[in-house]
Amino acid sequence: MARHLLSCQHSSMPSQPPLSGLLPAALSEEPRLPPTALSEELSLLPDVLCPVSKQSSECLVEHSYALPSVLNETVAYGKSIKMKCPHCGLSLLKKNFKAHMMRSHSNRSLDVYLACHLQCVCVDETTGLFAVQRTGHGFSVPVHVQRKTWGRSHNVRCELEECQQYQLLAQRSGLGFSLCEHIRSLDYCRETVKEVFLQEAILMEMVVLKFFGEAKAAACIRRQKAAQMTHVPLCVRVDFGGSSSQICFSVFEPEIHSFCHLGRIFVTYNAQRNTWHCACAKPRISCPHKSIAKWHLFQTQRDLFQSNVPLSSGPHH
Known part of the structure; x- marks a missing residue:
């Protein structure tokens, strides 16, 4: 307390408005404990260590009891908020919600080229069936994709329901040549099992x-x-x-x-x-x-x- 009073000797604290005037009404109306103990301690200090006026002491006491309420309110508002994903029902922190949506529920298609495509292999040359990776990372059960562009009937389709819906939506929008990443990856298939x-x-x-x-x-x-x-x-x-x-x-x-x-x-x-x-x-x-x-x-x-x-x-x- 002595070091604190010495540091505040030349401060302009008495000229500043009390902090309680800057607080919300809900916080300024909180009942405060009587600052009798701190006043008695200030009165016992020597004049050399306590050159502040009585008004400064009262303002200091008011600040000492107002600041903890502000800190408590900050901690209350700073707690982690959880929310539930509307697609999969997963409960996660609000700060991780955006990353979860991008990783698990994003409709962005893979940009397919020679150095970045899904692994695939031909499993049936007669009907033009291929086995293609479902995703580009980790293990997942592959999907069957058909690309038969010879004979009387031509078929280019993926067995995944979401890919079929994507292709139908693209056709209705006038993008008849838009294909999913599984079909586009077949351009780089060089192996038959x-x-x-x-x-x-x-x-x-x-x-x-x-x-x-x-x-x-x-x-x-x-x-x-x-x-x-x-x-x-x-x-x-x-x-x-x-x-x-x-x-x-x-x-x-x-x-x-x-x-x-x-x-x-x-x-x-x-x-x-x-x-x-x-x-x-x-x-x-x-x-x-x-x-x-x-x-x-x-x-x-x-x-x-x-x-x-x-x-x-x-x-x-």
Whole structure:
């Protein structure tokens, strides 16, 4: 207090209006504690250390009790405010809302060129089907894109619903040549995945090991014959190097469904969790596409099944 009074000796504090006149009405009307203790301390100080007048002391006391209320109000208004995303329902800080919208819900399309495009590979040369990365960073299940510009019927389309809506909107706006980044990335596709012919003897061995029953094995063989009749690959592996534990397979599907618009569907296997995923079935529920993908993986990489499935185990989904 002595150092503070010495520093205020030549200040113009008495000539300045009291801080309470600058505060809002709500703050100036707050009840203040009686400044008797501070007045008594000031009266006990020597005159050398306290050359200020009585009016200055009262103003100092008023300031000492008014400033904490201002600081408390600043802290109250400075608290972090959370808000909810209207698209995904995520609760996040207000300062991070703009970055979240740009990263997760932005409609900006990728500027595609030679050094910046989505990885893609041809999975079916007969119908012009390609597997393209869904996004340019991290792992995500690829998408099927068709670009067939030969023969009687020409088809250029992406299986994603948002890309189809984007193309329809562009056509209505007079931009008939506007395409999504998945289709535009096909200009830089230079690779065709090689098909591995799945052997029926391997499938029968899986039946003996009780991976699935004879009915599912017969369904796999029927799907294989249907693929051979239409001259398309039954199952091919697609690897873009996004994850070492996620393995993707593009499997033939003869019928058109809501989850399969282009005649093929992706099946993914998580090697760490030993789980299979297909868009046509719920988790832990078997389907023909999962059975075919298991058939392919058991023939090409059998070591993944040695520690997961013992000989005495029942059917696995």
